[in-house]
C-alpha cells in the first residue's frame with residue numbers, strides 16, 4: 001500500500017513537472033491516433049455514405065459483417081497488418097513495419113469497421129425527404145451526401161471520437177506493428193505495459209493517469225454530443 | 229415544340245400503375261392546376277417532372293430534349309432549371325437564411341438580397357436568423373416556397389402549397405404564383421382546392437386513379453356535365 005501511495009505521488013510529480021519522457025510519449029500517442037482517425041475519416045465517412053445511399057446486392061450482408069468486425073480483437077489486426085507489412089508481405093516494400101506510419105495504418109484498419117458502421121447508422125436517421133429536398137433544389141450526388149452528413153453532424157463527430165478513443169487505447173497494433181521502440185514508436189499503452197513489467201510503477205501510473213484522463217474527456221464529449 | 233412536353237407518361241410501383249398515359253404540352257407562363265382526389269397520382273406526377281423518379285413508360289421533354297435518357301450530369305442541369313415545393317416540406321438543420329440560400333449556395337451563387345426579398349414575398353421578413361427547427365407548420369411551408377423562389381426556376385412545381393395556411397397567407401402565395409406566371413415561369417400546381425384552381429390556373433388537368441380524365445381551361449373543366457362533377461365533388 002505504502003509503495004502504491006508513494007508511486008502515485010511520484011507519478012503526479014512526473015506529470016506536473018512535465019517530465020520529457022512522459023510528455024514525449026503522450027504527444028506521440030496523440031499524434032499517431034489523431035492521424036489514424038483523421039485519415040480513416042477521410043476514407044470511411046464517404047465510404048459509409050456510399051454504402052448507405054445505394055441499393056445493391058449483398059448490402060445487408062456487408063452491413064452485418066461490418067457490425068461483427070466492431071469487436072475485432074486488436075491483436076488479430078496487429079497480426080494481419082504485420083503480415084501485410086513484413087518484408088515478404090504485399091506492402092513489404094514500403095518498409096514501414098516498426099514505424100509510426102505502420103502504426104497509423106494499423107489503427108486505421110482497426111477502427112475502419114466502427115467508423116463505416118457508425119456512419120451508416122447515423123445517416124440512416126436522415127429522412128429520405130431531406131435527400132429529396134436537396135436533390136430537387138439542384139444538389140449533385142456529392143452535395144446531397146454532404147448535406148446528409150451535415151444533418152447528423154453531432155452523431156458523426158461522436159463516431160470520430162469513438163474511433164479516436166479506440167485507437168488511443170489499443171495495445172495490439174501499437175505493440176506488434178510499432179515494436180515499442182523508445183523515442184520512436186513507444187506510445188502510452190505500450191509504455192505502460194513495458195514500464196509495469198520492469199517495475200517502474202511511478203512512470204506507468206503517470207502514463208496511466210494521462211490515458212485515463214484523455215479517455216474520460218473523449219467520453220464526456222461524446223455523451224454531450226449524443227444528448228443533442 | 230412546346231416548352232415542356234409530357235408524352236404517355238406512366239409510373240408503376242411494384243407492378244401497380246399509379247400513373248398511366250399522361251400527355252400534355254405546356255408553355256412558359258402557364259399555370260397548370262392538377263386536381264384530383266387523394267391517391268390519384270398528383271405528387272407522383274410532380275416527382276416525375278422534377279426527375280426525382282424515373283417514369284416506367286413515356287417521356288418528358290424540355291425544349292424538345294428527352295430528359296430521362298440523359299446522363300446523370302445533364303439531368304442535374306435540367307433539374308436545376310426547376311424547383312419543387314413538397315407537400316410536407318422539410319427544413320435542413322440550421323437557420324432560415326441557410327435554408328433559403330441552400331440552392332444558391334450549391335450553385336456557387338451568393339445573393340443576400342434575393343434571400344431577403346424572397347422572405348419578404350412570403351411575409352417572413354426578419355426570419356433570417358431563426359432556427360429552422362423552431363418554425364411552425366405554416367412558416368415551414370412558406371420558407372420552403374422562398375427556398376424555391378430564390379432559384380428563379382423556369383418551372384416551379386408546387387404540391388399543395390397553401391394546404392396548411394390561413395386565408396391571408398394563402399392569398400399572398402396565390403398572388404406570388406400569379407406574378408411568377410407573368411414573368412413566364414411555368415407553374416404546375418397540385419391541389420385539392422377547386423376554388424384555388426379556378427382562380428389561378430390557366431389550364432386544369434383532372435387526375436383520377438392515375439389517369440388524366442379531363443384537361444382544359446378551368447371554365448370548361450369545371451362546367452362539365454353533372455355526371456362528371458359527381459366524381460369531382462367527393463374531395
Ligand SMILES: Nc1ncnc2c1ncn2[C@@H]1O[C@H](COP(=O)(O)OP(=O)(O)OP(=O)(O)O)[C@@H](O)[C@H]1O
Nearest residue numbers: 241246264265266267268269270271272273315420
Ligand atoms: N414510393 C411509392 N411506393 C409505392 N406506392 C406509392 C409510392 N409513392 C406513391 N405511391 C402510391 O401511388 C398513388 C399515388 O400517390 P400520390 O402521392 O401521387 O397521390 P396524390 O394524388 O399526391 O395524393 P394526395 O392528394 O393524398 O397527396 C398512391 O396510391 C400511393 O400509395
Ligand SMILES: [Mg+2]
Nearest residue numbers: 270271315387
Ligand atoms: Mg400528394
